[in-house]
Amino acid sequence: MATPVLDKVEAEAAESPYITVTFRIRRFNPEVSADAVWEDFHLEIDPKERVLDGLHKIKWDLDGTLTFRRSCAHGICGSDAMRINGKNRLACKTLIKDINPEKPITVEPIKGLTVLKDLVVDMEPFFQAYRDVMPFLITKDTNEPTRERLQSSEDRERFDDTTKCILCAACTSSCPVFWNDGQYFGPAAIVNAHRFIFDSRDEAAEQRLEILNDRDGVWRCRTTFNCTDACPRGIEVTKAIAEVKKALITRRY
Amino acid sequence: MKIHKYDTVIVGAGGAGMRAAIESTKRSRTAVLTKLYPTRSHTGAAQGGMAAALANVEEDNWEWHTFDTIKGGDYLVDQDAAEILAKEAIDSVLDLEKMGLPFNRTPNGTIDQRRFGGHSRNHGEAPVRRSCYAADRTGHMILQTLYQNCVKEGVEFFNEFYVLDQLITEVDGVQKSAGVVAYELATGEIHVFQAKAVIYASGGCGKFFKVTSNAHTLTGDGQAAVYRRGLPLEDMEFFQFHPTGIWRMGILLTEGARGEGGILRNKDGERFMEKYAPVMKDLASRDVVSRSIYTEIREGRGCGPEGDHVYLDLTHLPPEQLDAKLPDITEFARTYLGIEPYTDPIPIQPTAHYAMGGIPTNVEGEVLADNTTVVPGLYAAGEVACVSVHGANRLGTNSLLDINVFGRRAGIAAAEYSQKADFVDLPENPAQFVIDEVEQLRTSTGTERVATLRKELQETMDANVMVFRTEQTIKTAVEKIAELRARYKNVAIQDKGKRFNTDLLEAIELGNLLELAEVMAVSALARKESRGGHHREDYPNRDDVNFMRHTMAYREVGDDGTESVRLDYKPVVQTRYQPMERKY
Known part of the structure; x- marks a missing residue:
C-alpha cells in the first residue's frame, strides 16, 4: 500500500498564512440609532478561515457589540445565513479565499425578514410558513404497525434531496418574490412540503398540495433559481418546487 | 420581570428536550425554553447512527448491546440503566420511523444498519451491524423529525x-x-418560570476545550445552574475524545466512515490500529482509538511537517459508496481542507466530543441530590445528565439512543409528576441572582476580556486534561x-444594551465553562x-x-465566601457482568 501524501496542502500550511482583509458590515441597533450604517473592520486572517472566524475576530477582539447568530460552525445548524458579497451563504461554510479577499467583504443580514440588530433578523415569519405546510408525517393507520413501515430504497431516494434542509432561510430570503411579498410561502416551506408529498409513507399529499395551490403558494415562483444557488446544502430547490407544481397539475406524486 | 406558570418546563430543545416535550405536552401544560431555535441544536451534528439490536441485517440482540455498552464504558456503567437503554433502543428506533424519520433502507425495505x-x-x-442510520446525517434527521412532531403536537417553545x-x-x-429563571x-x-417539574436537556460543555466537535453554544449552562444550587455533578472527569476530528478544526468525521471500511494510517x-486492537481494529472503542492515535504521534509516526495528525483513508472505497453513505463528511473535507476524499486521505486528530458525566439521575430521569435522594420535580436527560449509561467511555451511536430513551422517560415521568x-x-426574590449577575456584567468596569480568558481556558484544557493526563x-x-x-471576577463587556446582547451571554x-x-x-x-476516557x-x-x-462533585462555599469542590463517591450498579480486562 502506497504511503498517502499531502504535499500540496501541507506546503501551503507551512507558509505564513495571514493576510489583511476588510469586512464591511451592515450595522443596525435601534437602541443606538434608527438608521443602519456600513462599518469597516480591518483584520489579519488566514484566507483558509471562514467568514464566521472573521466575524468572531471582530466580536472578540475589536467590537463586542457586533451581533450575529451562530452555533455549530460547520454548516449543519443553519444559524448563520447572511448576505456575503451580495449572495446568501452560511458564514461558517464560506472561506475567505473563495470570496476575493482583496476587496472589502460585505456582510449584511438576509433580506425580506425584519432586521432586529446587526445581522440578526426576525425568523418567525419564516418558521410560520414552514409550520403552515404541515411538516410532519401524516398517516391514516388506525393500527400502528408493530415494526417499521417498509419503504424501498427507490422510494426513500425519491425525497432524499429535500430531507437535507436545515431551515437556514438562505433560499427563501434570496427569492425576489419573497422580498416583494412576505405572504409567499417561500422556497424553504415548499421544500419541506415536497419532503412529505414524495414520501411513500405519507398520506396527506393532497392536503399539502391544496395549501400550496393557494394564491401565495407555488404558483408565485418565477423560476429565477436564486434559491438553488443560495442553498448551502446543495438542494435543487427550484426543481423541487417544479415537482410540486407538476404534482398539482397531474395529481401524481 | 415576568412570571409564568407551567406544569412542566423543559430546558433545551435538542434531541432529549424535544423527545421529552412530545411526551410531556400530551400529558401536562409544557413550556420548552431554549437558547437556540430548536433546529439549531447540536443533536443535528451527530452523523453515524443510533444503535438498536433490530437484527435487520444480521443476528443481534439487546443483551449483546447491553454487554458492549458496559464494556465500552470500562465497567463504570450502571448496568440496570444500560439494560434499559439496550432493550428500549428497539422501540425507540421504531418510534422515530413511525414519526417519519427517513432511515436508509435494506433491499427488503426495512431499516438498514x-x-x-x-x-x-x-x-x-x-463487529456487528447495529447502527440504524440515515446516510451520515442521522442526528440531523432525528432533530428534524422530533421538531416536526413538536409542531404536530403543538409544543410551546420560548x-x-x-x-x-x-x-x-x-x-x-x-x-x-420550584422553577427556573430565564433571560x-x-x-x-428576565422571566421567572414557576413549574411543578423542570427537565434539563441542555446538552454538553465541550467548549472548554479548544479542538472540539462541539458547537460554540455548548457551554454547560444546565450543569452549572444546578451545581451552583448545591446539587452534585457525577463523573465529570470522563470526557470523550472522538478519534476523527478534522485536523486543527475539530469538526467531526463520523466513525461511520470506519464502519463503511475507512482505515486510519x-x-x-501503516494501518496502526491492527497493533492496538487486533479484533476490532479501526472499530475499537473511541478512547482506545484516540489513545492509539496520540501514541503514534508521540512516537514520531504522525503525518505532516509537524507530525501532529494521522490520516483517515477512504480512497479504497468506491466513490458511489462515499456519495451514498458519507456525503456530508466528504463534503466537509472538500470545503474546509480542499481535499478530495476519493483520491486523498484526510488529516485527522482526536477532538473533544462528549461529556460522559453530568447531572446525576436515576433511570426515570429524576435528579439526585446525593447518592440516593431524589430532588422532587427535577429531571435531566441527554448529555447534560449522567444516568449512567456511558460510564467511563460512551460507545458511538449510544448518544442518539440515550436522548431518545431517556428523553422520553424523563418527559413521561416529569409530566406524570x-x-x-x-x-x-x-423563593423570595426569585430572580435576584440573575438580576445581579446580569447587572454586574453589564456595568463592570473591569479590564479582563471574555475572549482572552476563554482562549486561555481552552488552551490549558487541551494541553493538560485531554487524552493523556498526569498528576502534574x-x-x-x-x-x-x-x-x-x-x-x-474582573471581566467586562462592551455591549451594554438590552437587545440581543450576545456579548453579555x-x-x-x-x-459556566470555568x-x-x-x-x-x-x-x-x-x-x-486509568479507565475509559480518563487516562x-x-x-x-x-x-x-x-x-x-x-465521582460525585459538590460545590462548597466556606464562611469567608471561598468556593471549592468537595468530592464524594457513589457505588456502581452491577447486575450480571463482572468487570473483565478490556480488549478489542
Whole structure:
C-alpha cells in the first residue's frame, strides 16, 4: 500500500498564512440609532478561515457589540445565513479565499425578514410558513404497525434531496418574490412540503398540495433559481418546487 | 420581570428536550425554553447512527448491546440503566420511523444498519451491524423529525431564552424544584418560570476545550445552574475524545466512515490500529482509538511537517459508496481542507466530543441530590445528565439512543409528576441572582476580556486534561483555572444594551465553562487510575478496588465566601457482568 501524501496542502500550511482583509458590515441597533450604517473592520486572517472566524475576530477582539447568530460552525445548524458579497451563504461554510479577499467583504443580514440588530433578523415569519405546510408525517393507520413501515430504497431516494434542509432561510430570503411579498410561502416551506408529498409513507399529499395551490403558494415562483444557488446544502430547490407544481397539475406524486 | 406558570418546563430543545416535550405536552401544560431555535441544536451534528439490536441485517440482540455498552464504558456503567437503554433502543428506533424519520433502507425495505465502534456480536467476537442510520446525517434527521412532531403536537417553545438559574424551595425539610429563571435574548427581560417539574436537556460543555466537535453554544449552562444550587455533578472527569476530528478544526468525521471500511494510517501508511486492537481494529472503542492515535504521534509516526495528525483513508472505497453513505463528511473535507476524499486521505486528530458525566439521575430521569435522594420535580436527560449509561467511555451511536430513551422517560415521568404534584412556592426574590449577575456584567468596569480568558481556558484544557493526563498536568490545569476564575471576577463587556446582547451571554457562558472545568479537573486529579476516557499516565491501570465508583462533585462555599469542590463517591450498579480486562 502506497504511503498517502499531502504535499500540496501541507506546503501551503507551512507558509505564513495571514493576510489583511476588510469586512464591511451592515450595522443596525435601534437602541443606538434608527438608521443602519456600513462599518469597516480591518483584520489579519488566514484566507483558509471562514467568514464566521472573521466575524468572531471582530466580536472578540475589536467590537463586542457586533451581533450575529451562530452555533455549530460547520454548516449543519443553519444559524448563520447572511448576505456575503451580495449572495446568501452560511458564514461558517464560506472561506475567505473563495470570496476575493482583496476587496472589502460585505456582510449584511438576509433580506425580506425584519432586521432586529446587526445581522440578526426576525425568523418567525419564516418558521410560520414552514409550520403552515404541515411538516410532519401524516398517516391514516388506525393500527400502528408493530415494526417499521417498509419503504424501498427507490422510494426513500425519491425525497432524499429535500430531507437535507436545515431551515437556514438562505433560499427563501434570496427569492425576489419573497422580498416583494412576505405572504409567499417561500422556497424553504415548499421544500419541506415536497419532503412529505414524495414520501411513500405519507398520506396527506393532497392536503399539502391544496395549501400550496393557494394564491401565495407555488404558483408565485418565477423560476429565477436564486434559491438553488443560495442553498448551502446543495438542494435543487427550484426543481423541487417544479415537482410540486407538476404534482398539482397531474395529481401524481 | 415576568412570571409564568407551567406544569412542566423543559430546558433545551435538542434531541432529549424535544423527545421529552412530545411526551410531556400530551400529558401536562409544557413550556420548552431554549437558547437556540430548536433546529439549531447540536443533536443535528451527530452523523453515524443510533444503535438498536433490530437484527435487520444480521443476528443481534439487546443483551449483546447491553454487554458492549458496559464494556465500552470500562465497567463504570450502571448496568440496570444500560439494560434499559439496550432493550428500549428497539422501540425507540421504531418510534422515530413511525414519526417519519427517513432511515436508509435494506433491499427488503426495512431499516438498514451498519457497523460502529465497540458494537460486537456475541460479547466481542466480531463487529456487528447495529447502527440504524440515515446516510451520515442521522442526528440531523432525528432533530428534524422530533421538531416536526413538536409542531404536530403543538409544543410551546420560548426560543432564545437562556435559563440562568434553578429555583429550589425547601418544603417540610425537603429540597424541591420550584422553577427556573430565564433571560430573553431579544429584549434583555428576565422571566421567572414557576413549574411543578423542570427537565434539563441542555446538552454538553465541550467548549472548554479548544479542538472540539462541539458547537460554540455548548457551554454547560444546565450543569452549572444546578451545581451552583448545591446539587452534585457525577463523573465529570470522563470526557470523550472522538478519534476523527478534522485536523486543527475539530469538526467531526463520523466513525461511520470506519464502519463503511475507512482505515486510519500513520505517516508510513501503516494501518496502526491492527497493533492496538487486533479484533476490532479501526472499530475499537473511541478512547482506545484516540489513545492509539496520540501514541503514534508521540512516537514520531504522525503525518505532516509537524507530525501532529494521522490520516483517515477512504480512497479504497468506491466513490458511489462515499456519495451514498458519507456525503456530508466528504463534503466537509472538500470545503474546509480542499481535499478530495476519493483520491486523498484526510488529516485527522482526536477532538473533544462528549461529556460522559453530568447531572446525576436515576433511570426515570429524576435528579439526585446525593447518592440516593431524589430532588422532587427535577429531571435531566441527554448529555447534560449522567444516568449512567456511558460510564467511563460512551460507545458511538449510544448518544442518539440515550436522548431518545431517556428523553422520553424523563418527559413521561416529569409530566406524570406534574399531574399529581402542587406548585411549590417560589423563593423570595426569585430572580435576584440573575438580576445581579446580569447587572454586574453589564456595568463592570473591569479590564479582563471574555475572549482572552476563554482562549486561555481552552488552551490549558487541551494541553493538560485531554487524552493523556498526569498528576502534574492536571495540577497545572487546576491552578490555571483558579487563576482564570479569579480574573473572571474582573471581566467586562462592551455591549451594554438590552437587545440581543450576545456579548453579555458569552460572558455568562464563560463563567459556566470555568466552573465546570474546575469540577472536571478536580475530579480527574482524585481519580488515580486509568479507565475509559480518563487516562492517567502515572496510574496506567484500572483500579477496581479503589475506583470502581462514580465521582460525585459538590460545590462548597466556606464562611469567608471561598468556593471549592468537595468530592464524594457513589457505588456502581452491577447486575450480571463482572468487570473483565478490556480488549478489542
